[in-house]
Amino acid sequence: MTLAATSLLSTTLHAVRPVDEQVRIAAQQRQAQLTKPEGSLGLLEAIGNQLAAIHGAVPAPVPSHGVLGVFAADHGVYDQGITPWPQEVTVQMLVNICYGGASVNALAPETGTQVWPIDVGVAAPVPDAPGLRRMRVRSGSDDFTRGPAMSRDEARTGLEAGISVAQEAVAGGADILLTGEVGLGNTTVAAAVIAAMTGSDPAATTGRGAGADEAMLARKVDAVHRAIAVNRPDPADPLGVLSQVGGLDIAGMAGLMIGGAAAGVPVVLDGVISCAAALIAVGLAPEVRGYLFAGHNGREPGIRVALDALGLPALVDLGLRLGEGSGALVALPIVRSGARILKDMATFAEAGVSGKSA
Ligand SMILES: O=C(O)c1ccc[n+]([C@@H]2O[C@H](COP(=O)([O-])O)[C@@H](O)[C@H]2O)c1
Numbered sequence: 627m628t629l630a631a632t633s634l635l636s637t638t639l640h641a642v643r644p645v646d647e648q649v650r651i652a653a654q655q656r657q658a659q660l661t662k663p664e665g666s667l668g669l670l671e672a673i674g675n676q677l678a679a680i681h682g683a684v685p686a687p688v689p690s691h692g693v694l695g696v697f698a699a700d701h702g703v704y705d706q707g708i709t710p711w712p713q714e715v716t717v718q719m720l721v722n723i724c725y726g727g728a729s730v731n732a733l734a735p736e737t738g739t740q741v742w743p744i745d746v747g748v749a750a751p752v753p754d755a756p757g758l759r760r761m762r763v764r765s766g767s768d769d770f771t772r773g774p775a776m777s778r779d780e781a782r783t784g785l786e787a788g789i790s791v792a793q794e795a796v797a798g799g800a801d802i803l804l805t806g807e808v809g810l811g812n813t814t815v816a817a818a819v820i821a822a823m824t825g826s827d828p829a830a831t832t833g834r835g836a837g838a839d840e841a842m843l844a845r846k847v848d849a850v851h852r853a854i855a856v857n858r859p860d861p862a863d864p865l866g867v868l869s870q871v872g873g874l875d876i877a878g879m880a881g882l883m884i885g886g887a888a889a890g891v892p893v894v895l896d897g898v899i900s901c902a903a904a905l906i907a908v909g910l911a912p913e914v915r916g917y918l919f920a921g922h923n924g925r926e927p928g929i930r931v932a933l934d935a936l937g938l939p940a941l942v943d944l945g946l947r948l949g950e951g952s953g954a955l956v957a958l959p960i961v962r963s964g965a966r967i968l969k970d971m972a973t974f975a976e977a978g979v980s981g982k983s984a
């Protein structure tokens with residue numbers, strides 16, 4: 627990888643420390659002393675143990691200051707007829723989020739999470755709107771069926787935008803970050819990134835997105851095949867994959883993950899576009915994986931392909947296919963529940979409850 631030694635990306639990648647596996651073992655040992663049959667709280671126990679390994683002590687505090695970064699971008703592959711929606715929905719939904727009318731605005735108060743809308747690469751002008759962060763790297767990407775979506779430099783700048791968002795959130799008191807996006811056509815982009823990073827057949831990573839019919843689905847799969855044939859992405863070069871067959875929403879979310887991990891803060895993933903970003907982030911720095919929680923398994927088949935490759939279990943499965951960060955927000959109470967179990971339950975000795983007899 628050719629990165630300037632002093633770039634924000636390279637310094638942040640180097641700052642990511644592996645989570646503490648000794649602390650994870652100590653957390654497992656404490657789980658065995660709590661007043662429940664060991665393992666009876668399933669994934670909640672693993673979540674508590676992972677939060678402790680991230681925090682570096684048992685128990686970890688309950689994450690209570692969430693920031694959801696919603697990265698909006700457009701995609702040149704839109705021109706291939708791969709989504710039933712007009713492209714201007716990207717900017718319209720970004721503005722809707724700024725004014726509080728989107729799904730994420732409805733869900734965020736449940737956990738007191740702040741929603742940060744970010745223009746990282748929208749094609750059209752975005753009007754002034756409350757809370758909008760302007761971090762545009764370029765106005766939409768190029769059509770990756772004809773060549774690279776963007777330059778390596780633009781991909782790096784998109785990653786650095788996400789890192790900056792993570793740094794600002796953590797400096798302001800965030801103790802957990804969530805990923806979200808808006809970008810018409812981005813389920814095709816995510817499918818290409820997941821196929822490129824995992825070596826999977828595009829038919830296995832491509833889904834119906836925001837409502838493709840059978841013919842449109844076939845066009846999406848064909849577009850992903852052509853993107854890979856034209857660009858020949860190399861999974862050993864994640865920045866190359868991101869620039870060739872990725873997008874700026876994916877870059878921003880991958881940067882948020884890297885920045886969160888470097889700051890020692892857990893990150894909750896959303897749907898298929900987040901999962902594609904996670905493959906890029908973990909490809910750039912494998913230690914990032916220890917900081918990630920897979921929010922949900924949704925309708926897009928690429929989610930399962932990506933999460934299997936990452937080895938991350940999905941926390942909820944509600945058949946979601948919206949994006950924005952909706953699934954990450956729904957999963958956050960489950961992450962918090964895992965923290966509470968390890969922190970607040972009494973041990974058998976404390977509560978005077980008899981242990982297992984055989
Ligand atoms: O997160 C997901 O898994 C997901 C699944 C289907 C659709 N989306 C959202 O819908 C848009 C992309 O859908 P499409 O069909 O235009 O590729 C984009 O704005 C995403 O936020 C998101």
Ligand SMILES: Cc1cc2nc[nH]c2cc1C
Pocket residue numbers: 711715719807808809836948949950
């Ligand atoms: C209406 C609509 C809302 C969205 N939110 C995220 N992606 C979206 C795509 C569409 C089409």
